Amino acid sequence: MTDLLVAGAGPTGLTLACDLARRGVEVRIVDRSAEFPTGSRGKGLSPRTLEVLDDLGVIDKTLASGVTHLPHRRYRGAEIISEVDPEAGREPTDDIPYPVGLLIPQWRVEQILRERLAGLGVTVEPASELTGLTQDTDGVTAAVGDTTIRARYLAACDGGRSTVRKLLGLTLRGETPDVQQMDVGDVEVDGLSRDAWHQWLTPTGGIMLCPLPGTRSFQVQAAGGEGFQQTFDRIAGVPGVRLHEPTWRSTYRVQVRMVDRLRAGRVFLAGDAAHVHPIAGGLGMNTGIQDAYNLGWKLGLVIKGQAGEGLLDTYEQERLPIAASLLNITSEVLTEILESIRHRGGGLDAGTTHDLSQLTLKYPWSRLSRQTVDHPGTPRAGDRAADGRIGGRRLFDLFRGPHFTLLGPPAAESGTSALVQAHGVENAQTLTLVRPDGYLGLIADPTDLSAVSRYLEDL
Structure with missing residues (x-):
């Protein structure tokens, strides 16, 4: 077995x-x-x-x-009518090391x-x-x-x-939903740069070509019913752009x-x-x-x-x-x-x-989210555990692995066990137990190690 x-x-x-x-x-x-x-x-x-x-x-x-920060470039025919980076201005910080999505x-x-x-x-x-x-x-x-x-x-x-x-x-x-069926696939494209997500969108249909990092291909999404080249010619109508060498194609309807x-x-x-x-x-x-x-x-x-x-x-x-x-x-x-x-x-x-x-997802209703002290304006049990540094060490490095992580005053290091790796933090105002999946399981008084024991026993 x-x-x-x-x-x-x-x-x-x-x-x-x-x-x-x-x-x-x-x-x-x-x-x-x-x-x-x-x-x-x-x-x-x-x-x-x-x-x-x-x-x-x-x-x-x-x-x-x-790749990150790939701009969305919109066209009317061959004319560029707008270009925008939807995630412009988002830069890494100590608590959020990955502030933008990755293509x-x-x-x-x-x-x-x-x-x-x-x-x-x-x-x-x-x-x-x-x-x-x-x-x-x-x-x-x-x-x-x-x-x-x-x-x-x-x-x-x-x-x-x-x-x-x-x-x-x-x-x-x-x-x-009553949304038009779409075709999606991977093709090579002549006549378009790889520095943007190219989009032709109209009230009656559209076609979008997104370069795929590490490949020669673009992902194409288009109003269904035709070949990709025919759809491009009908909607975009830009001469000299050729879609060829398809390696994959599928059809989807929104569910x-x-x-x-x-x-x-x-x-x-x-x-x-x-x-x-x-x-x-x-x-x-x-x-x-x-x-x-x-x-x-x-x-x-x-x-x-x-x-x-x-x-x-x-x-x-x-x-x-x-x-x-x-x-x-x-x-x-x-x-x-x-x-x-x-x-x-x-x-x-x-x-x-x-x-x-998805950084704001949390589990405040869960029985695994336990809060015995409250400091207004600070993270609560069930919230995502942010990254950061204590004593020159990165928190995500401390969290990494299958264990729980306990952060608290130096005396809290006695809480290390088979399930828990404990780390002392000078002037810590709470005991914070971080679940193995990076969410705050317990926030307790900094002297209440028994709260940690009770939490683990209840598992």
Whole structure:
């Protein structure tokens, strides 16, 4: 029996597998596809997702593979009518080291995570489709290809058409807004520079060409129904621009849907298997990665016998409201963009909102957020743990890894244990316990180490 079987080797499944493997948990990860994807699909990482990848030890490779501050250049025919950087003015600070999103093709994100996972001794098993499952009080039995895999837990990270979700009898509930079907693909382009995201947007349709870092390709998004070149000629009408060498193409229609539960016994749903977002804002891949990051440390503690089974219920309690909130945000962003295009001559930048950074996501309602002292104007339990420095050391470096981190007066260093790494901070006004996923779990009186013990015991 393996500890965890992950179905689906996209960004969500790979993040979860990496997080569990670094905790010494036995993981198998399978995927129905025989070959790893090469299409761009999602192409942006939010600032909060970059913090997750920092914790997983792949931030340098990720940043080197992407680009920030790519301007949106809008045209009417060959005429440039506007150019804007929606994230202009956002610069790194001590507490927010990654203030802007990173443009990077999804296949590259997956490649980086696969390499990290291989370094942890786990490789993806391709051409391994999960076709059936049963579960009992001790584990899950999954039919995968021609074999059977027995695991203590199963994570469904197998996308919007999730087989696992269907086998569980769960449904993506929601709506399909009346928005034009779009084609998306990767092509090479002659006649356009790679220094901007080129956009031709009209009330009746549009085409957008975004250069993909580290490649010769552009991702093209266009009103559906024609070849990419024909659509470009009809909408843009710019001579001398040639779209050729397509390597990937797909069609999508906007969906706003989610399940009403993320756990069914020993099976957990994450990413697109649990919620499908409008493409506006690019939160699909990001939300899946953060689902995995929330679930990973909880599964790790339970599998290692360091926490009770009830801890796993907090995954649904925390992430289901977040998924619903993000569906609302991306729907509002899409509406604002479409209204701007139709009536104000605007573009994608009309949907810019700080919510898309995901830095403001928090869990104040969670039973894992405990506050016994209150200092107005300071972070509260459930908030994101900011970066910064204490004694010349970077906080994110202290947080990195599978442990809790305790910050408090020097005497708090006695709180170091198998679960906790404690660090003394001169003139600390509180004891602050940071969860393994970078959120504030406990804020207590600086002398109340027993509050930390009670918090951990309650896990």
